[in-house]
Structure formats: structure tokens, C-alpha cells
Amino acid sequence: MKPTDTSNPDYFHKVVDCQWACPAHTPVPAYIRLIAQGRYSDAYLLNRDSNVFPGILGRVCDRPCEPACRRTRVDGEPVAICRLKRVAADHRDDVTSRLPQKPDQTNGKRIALIGAGPASFTVANDLAPLGYECTIFEKLPEAGGLMRANIPAFRLPEKVLNEELQYILDMGVELKLNSPVSSMKALLDEGWDAVFVGTGAPKGKDLHLPGREEADANIHIGIDWLESVAFEHIDSIGKNVLIIGVGNTAMDCCRTSLRLGAENVKVMARKPRNFFKASEWELEDAEEENIQIVVNHSPKAFVTEHGKLVGMTFELMEYDVDDKGEITGQRIIGEETLPCDDVILAIGQENAFPWIEKDAGIEFGKWDVPVVDEETFESTHEGVFFGGDSAFGPKNIIWAVEHGHQAAISIHRHCQGLGLRDRAPREVELQSAKMGMFEWRYSNAYTAAERREMEHVALVDRFQRLNIEVELGFNAEQIAVEVQRCLNCDVQTVFEAPLCEECDACIDVCPVECLSITPVADSEAELRASLSQPEAPEDQSLYVSNPLPLTGRVMIKDENVCLHCGLCAERCPTSAWDMKEGVIKIPHADDQVETVA
Amino acid sequence: MTSFVKPKIRRLNEPTNGLGKTRADYDGAMSTLCAGCGHDSVTAALARAFYELSTDPKDVVKVSGIGCSSKTTTYFLKDAHGANTVHGRMPSFATGAAAVNKNLTYVGVSGDGDSLSIGLGQMAHAIRRNVDMIYMLENNGVYGLTKGQFSASSDIGSKAKKGATNMLPPIDPAIMALSIGATFVARSFSGDKQQLVSLIKAGIAHRGFALIDVISPCVSFNDHKGSTKSYAHTYQYYHKAVHADYVPPSEEITASYDEGEAMPVELHDGGSILLRKLDKDYDPTNRASAMEKLMQSQQTQEILTGLLYIDESRPAMAEHKKLPETPLHSIPYSKLNPGADALRKLQDEFR
Numbered sequence: 001m002k003p004t005d006t007s008n009p010d011y012f013h014k015v016v017d018c019q020w021a022c023p024a025h026t027p028v029p030a031y032i033r034l035i036a037q038g039r040y041s042d043a044y045l046l047n048r049d050s051n052v053f054p055g056i057l058g059r060v061c062d063r064p065c066e067p068a069c070r071r072t073r074v075d076g077e078p079v080a081i082c083r084l085k086r087v088a089a090d091h092r093d094d095v096t097s098r099l100p101q102k103p104d105q106t107n108g109k110r111i112a113l114i115g116a117g118p119a120s121f122t123v124a125n126d127l128a129p130l131g132y133e134c135t136i137f138e139k140l141p142e143a144g145g146l147m148r149a150n151i152p153a154f155r156l157p158e159k160v161l162n163e164e165l166q167y168i169l170d171m172g173v174e175l176k177l178n179s180p181v182s183s184m185k186a187l188l189d190e191g192w193d194a195v196f197v198g199t200g201a202p203k204g205k206d207l208h209l210p211g212r213e214e215a216d217a218n219i220h221i222g223i224d225w226l227e228s229v230a231f232e233h234i235d236s237i238g239k240n241v242l243i244i245g246v247g248n249t250a251m252d253c254c255r256t257s258l259r260l261g262a263e264n265v266k267v268m269a270r271k272p273r274n275f276f277k278a279s280e281w282e283l284e285d286a287e288e289e290n291i292q293i294v295v296n297h298s299p300k301a302f303v304t305e306h307g308k309l310v311g312m313t314f315e316l317m318e319y320d321v322d323d324k325g326e327i328t329g330q331r332i333i334g335e336e337t338l339p340c341d342d343v344i345l346a347i348g349q350e351n352a353f354p355w356i357e358k359d360a361g362i363e364f365g366k367w368d369v370p371v372v373d374e375e376t377f378e379s380t381h382e383g384v385f386f387g388g389d390s391a392f393g394p395k396n397i398i399w400a401v402e403h404g405h406q407a408a409i410s411i412h413r414h415c416q417g418l419g420l421r422d423r424a425p426r427e428v429e430l431q432s433a434k435m436g437m438f439e440w441r442y443s444n445a446y447t448a449a450e451r452r453e454m455e456h457v458a459l460v461d462r463f464q465r466l467n468i469e470v471e472l473g474f475n476a477e478q479i480a481v482e483v484q485r486c487l488n489c490d491v492q493t494v495f496e497a498p499l500c501e502e503c504d505a506c507i508d509v510c511p512v513e514c515l516s517i518t519p520v521a522d523s524e525a526e527l528r529a530s531l532s533q534p535e536a537p538e539d540q541s542l543y544v545s546n547p548l549p550l551t552g553r554v555m556i557k558d559e560n561v562c563l564h565c566g567l568c569a570e571r572c573p574t575s576a577w578d579m580k581e582g583v584i585k586i587p588h589a590d591d592q593v594e595t596v597a
Numbered sequence: 598m599t600s601f602v603k604p605k606i607r608r609l610n611e612p613t614n615g616l617g618k619t620r621a622d623y624d625g626a627m628s629t630l631c632a633g634c635g636h637d638s639v640t641a642a643l644a645r646a647f648y649e650l651s652t653d654p655k656d657v658v659k660v661s662g663i664g665c666s667s668k669t670t671t672y673f674l675k676d677a678h679g680a681n682t683v684h685g686r687m688p689s690f691a692t693g694a695a696a697v698n699k700n701l702t703y704v705g706v707s708g709d710g711d712s713l714s715i716g717l718g719q720m721a722h723a724i725r726r727n728v729d730m731i732y733m734l735e736n737n738g739v740y741g742l743t744k745g746q747f748s749a750s751s752d753i754g755s756k757a758k759k760g761a762t763n764m765l766p767p768i769d770p771a772i773m774a775l776s777i778g779a780t781f782v783a784r785s786f787s788g789d790k791q792q793l794v795s796l797i798k799a800g801i802a803h804r805g806f807a808l809i810d811v812i813s814p815c816v817s818f819n820d821h822k823g824s825t826k827s828y829a830h831t832y833q834y835y836h837k838a839v840h841a842d843y844v845p846p847s848e849e850i851t852a853s854y855d856e857g858e859a860m861p862v863e864l865h866d867g868g869s870i871l872l873r874k875l876d877k878d879y880d881p882t883n884r885a886s887a888m889e890k891l892m893q894s895q896q897t898q899e900i901l902t903g904l905l906y907i908d909e910s911r912p913a914m915a916e917h918k919k920l921p922e923t924p925l926h927s928i929p930y931s932k933l934n935p936g937a938d939a940l941r942k943l944q945d946e947f948r
Binding site: 507 | 605607609610611612620621633635638641814820828
């Protein structure tokens with residue numbers, strides 16, 4: 001087996017599980033250290049470099065980082081990364097002077113951005129400071145896209161949203177509200193230097209079952225209904241409400257219903273709980289509000305009386321589940337009709353581009369989604385880019401942000417006449433974290449504390465208005481504990497084989513036994529078999545050193561179980577091991593400058 | 598932070614032994630020895646061996662004398678009994694402890710200074726009595742705690758850190774032990790954890806005195822060029838003669854081996870030690886030839902390691918002296934001290 005190539009920037013990046021899992025590669029441990037030092041504004045700005053909307057995402061991010069967190073493999077509970085992001089946002093000072101500024105003069109390149117959601121705003125954020133004239137077209141009367149229309153204010157306060165959008169508008173971005181683009185061809189004729197489509201996945205799926213037409217007045221499409229609530233076109237709902245579907249939109253629909261006067265809200269799921277699409281924490285928050293989640297009920301028909309919805313019939317399902325947790329068979333074991341006044345459908349959404357003409361030069365693939373390059377986000381029409389949910393179907397805000405960053409790079413290169421694929425590469429910068437005997441530039445002591453629980457507004461108070469934010473944010477004590485739970489995975493264990501004298505000190509001191517010195521093996525499987533914890537998640541690497549000078553054996557490190565405590569480096573008599581803080585450089589549009597010839 | 602501790606971390610899916618204990622349950626306090634000290638590896642090997650044997654730490658007694666090596670009893674099995682005794686007097690203490698309670702496992706940890714100079718007579722007589730204990734002799738050729746003077750195990754010609762050359766002949770603890778009737782003599786190296794752990798397990802299972810002479814380099818005072826106890830020198834001259842695997846009573850010997858290449862030695866606990874000769878003409882059951890090989894290796898500077906000699910036939914001290922099965926603390930006082938009348942009666946027998 002060959003020695004590990006740590007010069008590949010992805011090697012150390014992958015070790016930082018949270019950052020690797022984050023679509024925008026937010027440097028999580030680094031900003032948590034800043035929070036620990038009370039440097040909230042710095043933590044906010046570091047976040048903003050990657051994810052643009054720390055205040056918004058600190059509340060409503062899908063948090064792909066948390067299930068990936070190394071801490072889940074230690075005590076089962078990830079660091080409350082998302083909550084700490086909110087801490088940075090909530091406690092920051094006025095940072096306006098430290099944000100990218102509107103340039104003194106523009107570069108004359110005009111960019112049209114369609115849809116004022118997170119993707120378009122990210123493109124504008126990256127391009128406007130470089131001199132591009134960005135214009136955002138939005139059909140609704142306010143900006144924000146799904147963040148405004150679909151995420152209820154009790155999860156994301158309007159003030160937080162407005163503030164972070166305004167930062168970008170202040171960079172000299174033009175926002176045209178109530179301005180739907182009705183023809184792509186007409187837009188292209190206007191001579192924009194590039195067009196970015198960030199229109200999301202605005203079409204909620206319908207459920208065509210018997211009684212659908214007759215009961216139409218009381219059947220609502222989830223995302224449309226949430227939008228109507230957000231813009232105050234709807235302010236009430238019946239007493240008994242059924243939500244169909246059990247994704248995150250369903251959670252927003254059921255909790256919003258409670259705030260509009262519903263008394264009895266049930267979320268109807270076709271499958272058992274472990275097949276739910278909603279994030280676990282959103283399910284918990286809904287259940288805390290006494291929402292009942294009913295499993296194994298498959299919708300069959302809407303029941304009407306005198307042309308009005310009075311109930312819904314479901315087939316009762318039973319499933320066979322195999323050892324891997326996959327469904328292998330299903331059968332109907334009965335039927336049940338539940339009375340209701342309103343039904344909200346939250347069973348998915350899709351993109352829709354009625355305004356893009358078939359002959360506009362943009363190719364559409366299966367299911368009417370545009371053909372978009374996964375690296376450059378360019379469509380088949382040169383200079384027309386897609387991002388966010390409109391590119392590859394519904395994902396989430398943090399993916400939209402990353403799409404925006406990548407599309408901005410492409411647009412920048414396109415406008416400069418550079419190849420879209422010769423993008424600046426990722427890099428890693430390593431710097432020793434050693435300060436002296438027993439002293440490191442990070443808090444390396446292991447903290448056994450459990451994950452802090454978020455406090456919520458009391459149930460009796462929270463339903464009074466639609467926009468009472470439920471989560472209170474972490475208090476000082478919670479912040480102090482939670483930051484210490486972070487294992488600082490970005491402080492990397494770096495090994496210099498020529499310095500090692502094979503004394504075993506590192507192996508002996510390692511509290512999780514992730515090191516060993518062994519003869520060179522043929523395969524990784526052979527090496528893994530000898531580890532203290534042979535089974536590892538698939539994406540976890542095994543570090544294999546160059547041959548050691550005295551015996552020709554190799555140092556092995558199991559990245560899966562390492563806790564970055566630094567004791568190996570502390571005990572190494574020759575400094576063959578060192579703890580080095582690794583900064584993963586993720587290039588954005590402004591980092592492409594060096595490659596401009 | 599002026600020092601650091603090894604945190605005890607409970608992980609999901611952490612392996613456990615037959616008692617449900619994790620490897621970390623066999624740790625002790627954080628070592629205060631120099632970073633890179635061979636002794637820390639011996640400590641780690643002891644902890645691992647006891648973990649693998651699923652020994653309850655409270656059934657173990659750790660004893661030591663004075664020196665860097667003798668400090669290490671603090672660094673493993675924190676739940677075991679133990680004492681740091683007087684310089685060189687650990688064998689007497691262990692002998693006494695083993696005499697009053699033969700049901701515990703005794704681990705003596707000593708060094709080349711503690712055992713081969715001030716404690717030479719003590720160690721020799723514990724060997725002769727075949728006290729049922731494992732005796733770790735952490736051998737680095739210098740007095741590390743007093744900054745690097747030659748010890749009695751220094752080889753002729755070995756250089757001290759400041760340049761002086763040792764002229765006195767070394768005491769080889771393995772040869773000495775063989776010459777006075779030792780029943781289990783092994784040598785290993787702190788850098789070979791795999792061999793060391795198997796030898797420790799075999800030594801614990803052995804009935805009687807088990808000596809393991811471990812080359813355990815002193816990084817601070819004897820790890821330089823010209824030293825014959827450095828990591829580099831030991832790795833260069835290290836030679837495995839016999840490999841020993843302890844097979845507990847509950848397991849069958851499953852490994853296949855060619856005749857003559859491997860042989861099982863039955864132990865009194867029902868288990869066995871599977872010996873595999875890496876040198877064809879080495880016989881670890883023949884005292885005289887073992888001594889001969891060891892003396893030859895002294896000439897060639899080769900460091901012969903593995904289980905060098907084993908004899909399961911000689912009784913340990915407890916059997917030889919017919920010591921009671923019941924520990925003294927569990928024998929009723931009236932039986933331990935039958936009173937003045939009984940004493941008088943006994944004395945009368947000798948009149």
C-alpha cells in the first residue's frame with residue numbers, strides 16, 4: 001500500500017468532517033474557536049465568506065455538517081454547529097464596514113439574475129464587489145425567495161432575513177421587485193453579459209385523488225399556502241387540519257396552521273418514522289407543539305359533503321423491512337377516514353420554467369429539468385447559468401449558496417474570456433499550533449459535556465402571533481460549554497516519517513488508540529483488520545506514512561477515531577508528530593484573479 | 598496548562614474484554630516520564646496484556662523499588678493494589694505479599710539499577726524461591742533519574758552522553774537468572790509491543806517467577822550514537838529467537854504448525870504457551886544450551902529476544918512451602934493465633 005498523499009488538499013479537508021459535509025465548506029472549527037474567544041464579529045465574517053447568510057442559516061440550515069460531526073462517533077451527539085452559527089450572528093457588532101464594498105466604478109459587465117432567492121443573492125454577493133452590474137428580477141413584492149415565502153417567521157425572523165439581504169444590496173446590486181421574467185428569449189435579446197437563473201423549485205406537487213376538484217376550496221398546496229400566509233393573503237384555517245407528507249415543508253405547514261387557529265393538526269405519513277424526510281429536529285419541534293404524526297396512512301380519497309371537504313380516507317399500510325432497514329414488501333390492512341376541515345399537501349415540489357421558450361437554446365432533459373453542467377452550472381446556452389433548486393431540483397439553502405458561488409466563478413471567467421473549467425484549485429495551508437510545553441493554539445483538552453439543548457419560548461406564549469421566534473438562542477453558559485465540545489478537527493496531525501525513532505510514545509499515549517506502527521501491507525483492508533476499531537464509515541481515511549528510517553515499517557493513523565487531542569505530538573520526543581492548523585482555501589470568484597492572465 | 602492528562606474518553610462501539618471493561622480501564626495516572634521513554638511502552642504493554650487476559654485490576658498487586666522504572670506502577674491499572682518500596686527491596690516485599698495471599702497476581706516493576714546493583718541479592722533470592730510473580734526489568738543501561746551514569750547492565754564500550762566509555766563488564770540478567778534456577782526467562786524490547794504483550798501474558802500464566810528483561814531506551818540520557826541501549830542500536834541488533842503465544846484454557850490451539858517448528862508447553866492453569874522457534878537450533882527448554890546461546894550473543898552484540906527458557910516442572914514458592922490456599926486475612930484470628938496454651942504445647946514438643 002502506497003504512502004498517503006497529504007499534498008492533495010482534499011486529504012486534510014476530508015478529516016474536517018463538518019467542513020467536508022458542508023456544501024459551501026464552511027470552516028466550522030475555526031469559527032467555533034473564534035466564538036470561544038468571544039470574537040463574534042470575526043466568527044460571523046468567517047462564516048459569511050463561505051455561506052453568505054450566517055444569521056439565516058444559523059436558524060434554518062439543513063445542517064449536513066451535524067450528522068457528519070466527529071463527535072457523533074464519540075458520544076453520539078454532534079456539536080450544535082448550527083446553533084453556534086446563530087450565536088455568531090446574534091452577538092456580532094455592526095460589521096457593515098468590514099463587508100465587501102460597492103466598487104468605485106463598475107466593469108461594465110451586466111448580469112441578469114432571475115429570482116431573488118439565496119442562489120441569486122450569492123452570485124450578486126460574489127460578483128458585485130468585483131465591479132459587475134448585477135440586476136435581480138423577482139416576481140414577488142419582496143426579496144428572499146423561499147426564505148421569505150416558505151419559511152415561517154417563527155423560525156426565521158424577518159429582521160434577520162432583511163439584514164443579510166440588505167448587506168448584498170448595499171454592494172450596488174439592483175433589485176427589481178414585482179418583475180417576473182415572462183420570456184427568456186426577450187431577456188436574452190436585451191444583451192446581458194450573463195444570465196443566472198435562480199428561480200427555485202416553485203411548483204408544489206398536487207395529489208389527484210377522488211374528490212380533489214370538489215373539495216378544492218379546502219385543499220392547499222403547501223408551499224403556495226405558506227407563501228400566502230407569509231404575504232398575509234391567508235390569516236386563518238379550519239379547526240381540524242390534515243397535512244399530507246412528512247418533509248420539512250410539512251413541519252412548517254403544521255406549525256403554521258396552529259398559529260392560524262387550527263386546534264387539531266395531524267401530519268399523515270405513508271411510511272414508518274425512519275423513512276421520514278423531515279429533519280429529526282424539525283419533527284421534534286413539531287411534536288413539542290402537540291402535532292400528532294400518524295404513520296402508515298396512505299391517502300386514498302378526499303371525502304366531501306355538499307361540495308365541501310369533510311374528511312379524508314386513508315389506506316392503512318403494513319411494511320416488511322429487512323435487516324438493512326429497507327422496505328421489501330407492503331400491503332394494505334385496512335382503511336380509515338379522518339374528519340377534517342382543511343388539507344395541506346406537502347408531498348414535494350419541482351422546478352417549472354413556463355417562461356423559458358422551447359427554442360430559447362436551452363436544452364431540457366428528463367422531467368423537464370434543464371441540462372446543467374455540474375461543475376460550471378452553465379446550461380447548454382453559453383452565458384446562461386442555473387443554480388439553487390432550479391438547477392438540479394429541490395435541495396436546500398446551503399446548496400443554493402454553493403451553487404451561487406460556483407456559478408459566480410463561471411460568470412466571472414465567462415465575462416473575462418477565460419475557460420470555465422480552469423478554475424482556481426483548492427489549497428491547504430498548514431501552520432504549527434504548538435506554543436510551548438503543553439500549550440497549543442487551540443483548546444485540546446477533551447470535554448465530556450453533552451450537547452446543550454436549545455431553550456424554546458413557552459408553549460402558552462408562542463402561538464399569540466405568527467412571528468414569535470420559537471428558539472431563544474444559546475445563553476452565555478450554553479455557548480461556553482458547547483464551543484468546548486468541538487474537537488478542532490481542522491488542527492491536523494501531521495507526521496514527518498524521517499524524524500520518527502519508533503519509540504511508540506504516540507501509540508501508547510493516544511486515548512483512542514488510533515495509531516500503530518506495522519510492516520507495509522498490501523491493501524488497506526489488511527491494515528484495517530489490525531486496527532483497534534476495524535469498522536469505519538466508508539469515507540473515513542487511513543493515513544499511511546512513508547517508511548520509517550529505523551525499521552522500514554510504516555506509521556498508520558485511523559482518521560476515523562482520532563480526536564485531535566494532540567497528545568501524540570505532545571509525547572513525541574522528536575517532533576515527528578505536530579499539530580498543524582489547516583486552513584482549507586476554497587476559491588470563490590474573487591480568488592480567480594490570479595489565474596486571470 | 599503546566600502538565601496534561603490523558604483524557605478518559607468513552608466512545609460508541611468501543612471494544613471491551615470479557616469483563617466488559619475497555620482498554621482504558623486498565624490505564625493509570627498520566628506518566629511524568631520523559632516523552633519517548635521506553636518505560637511508557639512497557640506500561641502500555643502491561644495494561645494491554647491485563648486487558649486481553651480480562652483480569653480484574655483489583656486482583657493484581659503492583660510492586661516496585663526506586664527509579665524511573667519503579668515510578669511506572671502508578672501509570673497502569675489504577676484500581677490494582679500496590680506499593681513503591683525501598684530501593685532494591687521490592688523482591689522481598691513481593692515475596693512476603695505472595696506468601697500471605699497466593700490468589701493475587703503479582704507484578705514487580707524494576708530497572709537495571711534497582712535490580713542489578715542495590716537489589717541484586719534480593720532479585721536473585723526471589724528467583725531461587727520461584728516466587729509466583731512476573732518481574733519486569735526495564736533495562737536502559739543508565740541511571741536515568743540521576744542523569745545518566747552507567748548502570749550494571751551497560752555494555753563494555755558503550756558511550757555515555759557526555760563521551761565517557763564504560764569499561765566494566767555488564768551483568769546480563771537473563772544469564773544470571775538461568776544460572777540460579779529461574780523457570781521463565783524472557784527478553785524483549787519496548788519497541789516490539791506485540792512480542793512484549795504475548796510474553797507478559799505467558800509470564801503471568803506461568804507458575805513461579807517470570808523474568809522479562811525489557812530493553813527500554815532512555816531517550817534523555819542513553820539514546821545517542823555510541824550507546825548500545827538506544828532505539829537505533831536495539832532496532833539494528835534485535836533478534837527474535839523464540840516466539841511465545843499464550844493460549845488461555847478456554848481456547849484450543851488452532852494454529853497449524855510443522856513439527857519441530859512449534860511446540861506447546863502445558864501450563865498449570867490449564868492453558869498453554871505455544872512456542873515457535875525462529876532460530877531452528879534454539880531449544881527454550883534446555884537450560885544449558887539457552888545459556889550457551891545467550892553468552893554467544895554477548896560476543897556478537899546480538900540482542901536475543903523472545904521466551905528464552907521455560908520450565909513448568911519446578912514448584913512455585915507457595916507449593917514448595919505448603920502455604921495455605923486461604924489468604925491470611927481470611928483465616929480466623931483464633932486459628933492464626935491459637936493462644937499461649939498452644940504455644941506452650943508446641944514448645945514442649947522440642948524440649
